[in-house]
Amino acid sequence: MCRSAFNSNALKELENKGYLSLIFLGGKYRFKMLQILNERQLQVFEKGVDEYSIECGKASAAGSVSQRACVFCGSRVVLYPVADAVHLVHGPIGCASYTWDIRGSLSSGEELHRISFSTDIQENDVIYGGEKKLYSVLCELIDRYKPAAAFVYCTCIIGLIGDDVDAVCKRVESERKIPVIAVHSEGFKGTKRDGYKAACEALFRIMGKSSSTLVSDISINILGEFNLAGETWIIKDYYKRMGVEIVACLTGDGKVKEIERAHQAKLNVVQCSGSMTYLANKMKEEYGIPFIRVSYFGIEDMSRALYDVAEFFRDSEIMKRTQMLVRDEVSKLLPILERYKCDLLGRRAAIYVGGSFKAFSLVKALRILGMETVVVGSQTGTAEDYEYLKEITKEGTIICDDSNPLELSKFILEKGADVLIGGVKERPIAFKMGIGFCDHNHERKIALAGFEGMLNFAKEIHATVMSPVWKFSPARKKARGM
Numbered sequence: 001m002c003r004s005a006f007n008s009n010a011l012k013e014l015e016n017k018g019y020l021s022l023i024f025l026g027g028k029y030r031f032k033m034l035q036i037l038n039e040r041q042l043q044v045f046e047k048g049v050d051e052y053s054i055e056c057g058k059a060s061a062a063g064s065v066s067q068r069a070c071v072f073c074g075s076r077v078v079l080y081p082v083a084d085a086v087h088l089v090h091g092p093i094g095c096a097s098y099t100w101d102i103r104g105s106l107s108s109g110e111e112l113h114r115i116s117f118s119t120d121i122q123e124n125d126v127i128y129g130g131e132k133k134l135y136s137v138l139c140e141l142i143d144r145y146k147p148a149a150a151f152v153y154c155t156c157i158i159g160l161i162g163d164d165v166d167a168v169c170k171r172v173e174s175e176r177k178i179p180v181i182a183v184h185s186e187g188f189k190g191t192k193r194d195g196y197k198a199a200c201e202a203l204f205r206i207m208g209k210s211s212s213t214l215v216s217d218i219s220i221n222i223l224g225e226f227n228l229a230g231e232t233w234i235i236k237d238y239y240k241r242m243g244v245e246i247v248a249c250l251t252g253d254g255k256v257k258e259i260e261r262a263h264q265a266k267l268n269v270v271q272c273s274g275s276m277t278y279l280a281n282k283m284k285e286e287y288g289i290p291f292i293r294v295s296y297f298g299i300e301d302m303s304r305a306l307y308d309v310a311e312f313f314r315d316s317e318i319m320k321r322t323q324m325l326v327r328d329e330v331s332k333l334l335p336i337l338e339r340y341k342c343d344l345l346g347r348r349a350a351i352y353v354g355g356s357f358k359a360f361s362l363v364k365a366l367r368i369l370g371m372e373t374v375v376v377g378s379q380t381g382t383a384e385d386y387e388y389l390k391e392i393t394k395e396g397t398i399i400c401d402d403s404n405p406l407e408l409s410k411f412i413l414e415k416g417a418d419v420l421i422g423g424v425k426e427r428p429i430a431f432k433m434g435i436g437f438c439d440h441n442h443e444r445k446i447a448l449a450g451f452e453g454m455l456n457f458a459k460e461i462h463a464t465v466m467s468p469v470w471k472f473s474p475a476r477k478k479a480r481g482m
């Protein structure tokens with residue numbers, strides 16, 4: 001390659017950094033984006049090929065076009081299902097529209113969470129400050145909708161202009177006599193994980209305000225379950241059948257009154273550990289409530305979650321009821337899954353999700369369907385999470401942290417995945433590449449948790465992987481050697 005012809009210093013620097021490479025195309029040297037940037041080399045690991053070490057939990061590399069959402073979005077997705085609260089986005093209208101109706105969370109009562117209120121910050125507010133506007137908007141919303149609480153989300157611009165959001169919230173709280181909480185989620189101040197933390201801080205502020213009703217000695221809080229397509233109701237039903245009282249669910253079908261008394265529960269059961277472990281730790285320190293981590297996806301993890309709760313209470317009746325419940329549900333489910341497995345045996349899946357706990361369950365659930373995971377990654381996994389993913393996946397699996405569309409496309413092609421399991425931002429990658437897609441993120445409308453959820457998941461995967469449309473897809477033909 002004649003590199004002497006390559007005389008632009010700026011481009012040279014970009015190439016040295018790994019952003020570009022020279023390729024010979026159409027008789028000329030051209031630049032091509034590399035799929036893995038040099039700064040990201042240690043965030044990608046191929047089992048059995050690379051020596052294991054993975055970097056994670058760091059800020060996204062500039063130029064990477066990360067799939068991650070911002071801090072504000074992180075807090076918004078956690079608090080969104082609290083349906084009887086006003087959610088006010090203090091910032092430009094774009095931040096509010098970006099997260100408008102962001103989850104498929106259902107509510108059994110109020111539906112205030114589905115409206116995206118915004119202070120619609122404009123140039124004048126940036127110059128003169130947005131506190132007066134925030135105060136009047138908050139008062140108007142509270143008077144009009146009579147919410148049980150109000151969350152005020154701080155966005156990038158609010159962090160920059162320095163509005164004293166805490167002072168405004170404090171004033172409105174004392175005047176209107178409901179919790180008015182500033183969520184410090186300025187978009188630029190960290191990763192999506194910092195947004196989860198800001199949301200946990202906000203929930204913790206509501207907690208402990210009420211001990212009006214006595215709770216049973218066999219009671220739990222469900223943490224990190226967001227009632228997508230009614231999943232909280234499925235899970236609550238299992239616990240009720242076991243004889244376990246649910247004090248609060250944070251935040252699926254969330255109600256402020258329930259969150260206020262969550263400190264009385266005897267155990268916290270944490271599903272989405274990425275978002276809720278911080279709160280579980282705070283509740284342990286402040287109220288002495290122990291917690292366990294579970295997952296409600298797939299047969300193995302769903303059953304384990306129920307057994308772990310039963311074991312915690314050391315009550316033989318609860319254990320008996322749990323065994324019966326699991327036996328009944330699994331015996332109904334397995335024969336149907338076997339039928340799907342016949343078609344899906346040996347098919348390959350790529351997984352890219354927000355939290356890695358969900359990825360663990362998906363790897364196991366796909367195995368039950370006879371499928372192999374060839375690529376798996378997450379936006380917010382920890383070193384221990386990736387270590388565990390390494391343990392449960394096969395040689396040759398690519399494990400990646402905070403990935404981007406170029407990398408994911410490359411891995412999918414390399415490994416010949418038949419289906420990509422991800423969320424709204426991963427969907428176009430699958431569509432453009434001509435492979436199957438399964439939405440396993442917070443916008444979905446189909447329940448995928450619990451035993452019922454496993455059946456829906458199998459149906460969904462089967463329908464997309466076996467669709468006859470793939471015989472027209474070059475990517476699929478190549479992967480299948482057609």
Ligand code: SF4
Binds near residue numbers: 072073
């Ligand atoms: S908070 Fe900042 S990064 Fe997030 S959507 Fe608003 S402007 Fe964008």
